Amino acid sequence: MKQEFRRKHILKLLDKNEVVSIQELVSQCSISEITARRDLTLLEKQGLLKRTHGGATRNYSTTEMIGFDTNALDHQMQKINLCNLASTLIEDNDTIYMDCGTTVFYLARFLPKFKNIRVITNSLPIVLELLPYPNIVVNLIGGELDNSLKAFYGSMTESLMARYKADKAFIGTGGISLANGLSSNSEKSALVTLKMAEAASKVYLLCDSSKIEKDSYFNFSGLSLIETIITDNEISQERIDLYKEKNINILTT
Amino acid sequence: MKQEFRRKHILKLLDKNEVVSIQELVSQCSISEITARRDLTLLEKQGLLKRTHGGATRNYSTTEMIGFDTNALDHQMQKINLCNLASTLIEDNDTIYMDCGTTVFYLARFLPKFKNIRVITNSLPIVLELLPYPNIVVNLIGGELDNSLKAFYGSMTESLMARYKADKAFIGTGGISLANGLSSNSEKSALVTLKMAEAASKVYLLCDSSKIEKDSYFNFSGLSLIETIITDNEISQERIDLYKEKNINILTT
DNA sequence: ACAAAAATAATCATATTCTATCAATTAATA
DNA sequence: TATTAATTGATAGAATATGATTATTTTTGT
Numbered sequence: 001m002k003q004e005f006r007r008k009h010i011l012k013l014l015d016k017n018e019v020v021s022i023q024e025l026v027s028q029c030s031i032s033e034i035t036a037r038r039d040l041t042l043l044e045k046q047g048l049l050k051r052t053h054g055g056a057t058r059n060y061s062t063t064e065m066i067g068f069d070t071n072a073l074d075h076q077m078q079k080i081n082l083c084n085l086a087s088t089l090i091e092d093n094d095t096i097y098m099d100c101g102t103t104v105f106y107l108a109r110f111l112p113k114f115k116n117i118r119v120i121t122n123s124l125p126i127v128l129e130l131l132p133y134p135n136i137v138v139n140l141i142g143g144e145l146d147n148s149l150k151a152f153y154g155s156m157t158e159s160l161m162a163r164y165k166a167d168k169a170f171i172g173t174g175g176i177s178l179a180n181g182l183s184s185n186s187e188k189s190a191l192v193t194l195k196m197a198e199a200a201s202k203v204y205l206l207c208d209s210s211k212i213e214k215d216s217y218f219n220f221s222g223l224s225l226i227e228t229i230i231t232d233n234e235i236s237q238e239r240i241d242l243y244k245e246k247n248i249n250i251l252t253t
Numbered sequence: 254m255k256q257e258f259r260r261k262h263i264l265k266l267l268d269k270n271e272v273v274s275i276q277e278l279v280s281q282c283s284i285s286e287i288t289a290r291r292d293l294t295l296l297e298k299q300g301l302l303k304r305t306h307g308g309a310t311r312n313y314s315t316t317e318m319i320g321f322d323t324n325a326l327d328h329q330m331q332k333i334n335l336c337n338l339a340s341t342l343i344e345d346n347d348t349i350y351m352d353c354g355t356t357v358f359y360l361a362r363f364l365p366k367f368k369n370i371r372v373i374t375n376s377l378p379i380v381l382e383l384l385p386y387p388n389i390v391v392n393l394i395g396g397e398l399d400n401s402l403k404a405f406y407g408s409m410t411e412s413l414m415a416r417y418k419a420d421k422a423f424i425g426t427g428g429i430s431l432a433n434g435l436s437s438n439s440e441k442s443a444l445v446t447l448k449m450a451e452a453a454s455k456v457y458l459l460c461d462s463s464k465i466e467k468d469s470y471f472n473f474s475g476l477s478l479i480e481t482i483i484t485d486n487e488i489s490q491e492r493i494d495l496y497k498e499k500n501i502n503i504l505t506t
Numbered sequence: 507a508c509a510a511a512a513a514t515a516a517t518c519a520t521a522t523t524c525t526a527t528c529a530a531t532t533a534a535t536a
Numbered sequence: 537t538a539t540t541a542a543t544t545g546a547t548a549g550a551a552t553a554t555g556a557t558t559a560t561t562t563t564t565g566t
Contacts, residue, residue: 511562512562512564513563515558518558519557520556530543535540
């Protein structure tokens with residue numbers, strides 16, 4: 001394997017696996033250990049990875065979250081955990097819709113390990129997060145940019161959603177209740193969420209437990225839109241059972 | 254294989270494969286190693302690729318990518334100056350197309366002073382640059398993300414362009430010549446540029462003088478596509494006159 | 507804390523690629 | 537056709553990349 005191609009290959013491996021070992025490189029690229037080491041130290045000098053004993057890891061400094069405001073940090077750990085859980089529902093070769101909003105955003109962090117994933121989204125932060133990973137194909141649904149929500153909306157966005165079909169949709173919401181279904185604080189983001197759900201075979205709602213049995217002002221869908229809710233563990237068994245009666249499965253972290 | 258065809262072939266290979274080796278060229282073009290090397294060094298001098306040991310890789314800095322590499326700094330001031338000049342062609346309430354690529358990118362920096370501007374683009378860096386300004390409405394044309402070029406391409410992108418009409422288009426190019434018109438190093442970015450120009454009433458080409466009377470491998474349009482070239486002052490009066498004979502006006506910084 | 511195992515760094519030898527020079531071939535022009 | 541210019545190829549010495557060996561450092565398990 002040629003030098004330059006080899007180094008690109010190393011970076012590609014890191015995109016997929018977070019870490020890479022010298023031994024992997026030796027067998028995959030048919031090179032000696034010393035050459036693998038030399039490659040890694042060189043790439044480290046360029047700031048493209050971080051050396052460890054026996055291999056290297058991704059350089060995380062470049063993957064800081066860009067775009068959201070500080071109040072987006074509420075419930076951050078809960079959101080990260082439930083996204084970790086949600087990622088177990090994803091398989092190699094899936095095409096998935098990802099809604100805008102902070103909750104679904106963290107799911108992007110768990111995608112690089114998969115093979116051949118296609119992500120369809122209208123969220124700018126998700127696009128930026130996935131930019132470094134060539135193994136993930138990103139389709140952005142364009143439209144008019146909303147500066148504060150950092151996502152694209154409008155009739156163009158909505159009509160395009162119908163044209164992109166996906167295996168799974170991971171959507172967010174302002175609130176959900178047995179009585180009223182799904183509701184949102186923003187009309188335009190609700191309409192996009194709806195289109196997304198309609199264009200996917202399976203629909204998963206990602207929301208922390210504080211949003212369950214809460215209503216926002218704009219009701220945009222009944223409960224039948226979704227099949228599964230992924231949330232944190234601060235939810236009572238009674239509630240889980242009540243939703244189960246309506247044929248909605250709840251997964252908790 | 255004829256010389257000129259051979260060099261275009263090299264660029265075509267790089268457009269597809271990112272890297273190319275001397276040995277590939279030797280076998281594919283039936284030439285000696287030294288000739289392959291000479292071709293590569295020549296193309297490097299024209300800024301069309303980057304030499305490596307044993308071959309070459311794509312050169313992003315001069316073509317499309319916002320990487321802010323060190324060698325991109327040479328032309329940076331020229332580009333900023335010509336974008337400053339280009340901004341004088343913009344008026345309040347305009348709707349403008351902005352092409353992807355480093356040259357046009359800097360134009361974004363001169364937009365906040367205008368009132369009620371609408372920008373249509375497929376370039377991610379431009380969207381990020383304009384994000385903080387509520388007086389600028391940004392329409393992103395989505396599609397499939399190219400990780401290295403940081404812009405959106407594909408048939409969806411192209412077909413959407415026809416639906417967004419604009420007053421002015423500011424486009425970039427890999428090269429322009431009286432003999433062959435406009436040409437590019439990347440087929441897919443060329444097709445997007447073409448659609449953009451066709452959807453706008455007035456078309457302005459932004460390019461530094463090093464690109465004038467240079468051809469890249471993929472010819473995508475005749476000279477009639479554009480009305481005005483905005484470039485730096487390192488261009489001879491004779492050339493300006495020759496373009497004027499073809500009804501193309503050249504503005505210099 | 508100590509010894510065994512693994513990883514690294516240093517050294518040198520080998521193989522590949524590069525540059526420079528000059529010769530041969532091809533194309534262009536008078 | 538002869539002459540000139542441009543392009544290509546061949547060769548050798550220099551530069552770079554890679555691999556094998558051995559000594560040193562770091563990690564791991566007890």
